[in-house]
Amino acid sequence: QLYYQVLNFGMIVSSALMIWKGLMVVTGSESPIVVVLSGSMEPAFHRGDLLFLTNRIEDPIRVGEIVVFRIEGREIPIVHRVLKIHEKQNGDIKFLTKGDNNAVDDRGLYKRGQHWLEKKDVVGRARGFVPYIGIVTILMNDYPKFKYAVLFLLGLFVLVHRE
Amino acid sequence: LRKNVEDFTGPRERSDLGFVTFDITADILNGKKWFANGLNIFDWNVKQLFLYLSAEYSTKNNALNQVVLWDKIILRGDNPRLFLKDMKSKYFFFDDGNGLKGNKNVTLTLSWNVVPNAGILPLVTGAGHVSVPFPDTYETTKSY
Numbered sequence: 001q002l003y004y005q006v007l008n009f010g011m012i013v014s015s016a017l018m019i020w021k022g023l024m025v026v027t028g029s030e031s032p033i034v035v036v037l038s039g040s041m042e043p044a045f046h047r048g049d050l051l052f053l054t055n056r057i058e059d060p061i062r063v064g065e066i067v068v069f070r071i072e073g074r075e076i077p078i079v080h081r082v083l084k085i086h087e088k089q090n091g092d093i094k095f096l097t098k099g100d101n102n103a104v105d106d107r108g109l110y111k112r113g114q115h116w117l118e119k120k121d122v123v124g125r126a127r128g129f130v131p132y133i134g135i136v137t138i139l140m141n142d143y144p145k146f147k148y149a150v151l152f153l154l155g156l157f158v159l160v161h162r163e
Numbered sequence: 164l165r166k167n168v169e170d171f172t173g174p175r176e177r178s179d180l181g182f183v184t185f186d187i188t189a190d191i192l193n194g195k196k197w198f199a200n201g202l203n204i205f206d207w208n209v210k211q212l213f214l215y216l217s218a219e220y221s222t223k224n225n226a227l228n229q230v231v232l233w234d235k236i237i238l239r240g241d242n243p244r245l246f247l248k249d250m251k252s253k254y255f256f257f258d259d260g261n262g263l264k265g266n267k268n269v270t271l272t273l274s275w276n277v278v279p280n281a282g283i284l285p286l287v288t289g290a291g292h293v294s295v296p297f298p299d300t301y302e303t304t305k306s307y
Contacts, residue, residue, distance in 0.1 A: 063217045063230070
């Protein structure tokens with residue numbers, strides 16, 4: 001009986017993992033789903049919105065697109081819009097971003113001495129989104145007790161569900 | 164979609180800086196949706212439109228350059244018809260180098276990002292575009 005429960009739990013976890021990894025491959029992005037953390041893209045996106053990204057190399061970066069990028073040395077990805085691009089014949093591209101709700105472009109956010117972003121800084125391009133859903137992630141981050149409560153409830157549910 | 168522009172350039176250190184003034188007359192419709200009284204891009208799932216005017220051109224340094232000169236957010240409920248005259252660009256039109264001088268092939272296009280309440284985020288390009296040739300000399304008499 002216990003053996004069966006453990007197996008079942010393991011199946012759920014590995015299925016979830018497979019789906020996540022599959023998504024990563026299909027979209028080409030290391031983080032195909034991200035949560036919007038700041039209000040810098042309002043009124044389009046608000047804190048807690050969930051974004052779906054793709055990062056296919058064949059898709060060129062063009063102005064107006066919403067990109068999710070990381071600044072070297074920083075963990076937190078930023079979601080802003082591309083304001084300028086300069087692309088060379090061989091495909092090398094450097095671009096500048098700005099949040100819709102910010103008065104100035106992102107040069108102040110980049111690393112010291114860094115004036116442009118490059119392809120390697122991009123996590124993905126926003127292709128679709130769902131509002132509000134990501135609030136759960138933000139809550140779990142800001143209130144660790146909430147996170148433990150959720151995990152505890154989940155564990156309880158899985159165990160109790162087996163008759 | 165129609166735009167009329169005039170332009171000047173001024174050198175700033177090592178990079179060309181372009182100045183463009185423009186008029187925008189735009190009536191944004193979504194040709195795919197048919198209703199009894201007309202066409203409307205603000206369907207049930209559209210929260211806002213993010214409009215932007217971009218300049219696209221090639222230079223010796225870079226095969227493709229795109230610079231957003233101006234943008235505007237149109238919220239659901241706002242009037243989607245625009246009659247803007249004598250607008251100055253919102254953002255500095257710097258080139259990466261000196262590729263604006265004498266560049267006859269700078270194209271301005273109006274595009275927009277449709278932001279839904281939930282779902283896909285498409286980018287649409289407007290039907291009209293205008294070519295803005297830059298002069299061969301720098302403007303030194305005007306101050307901005």
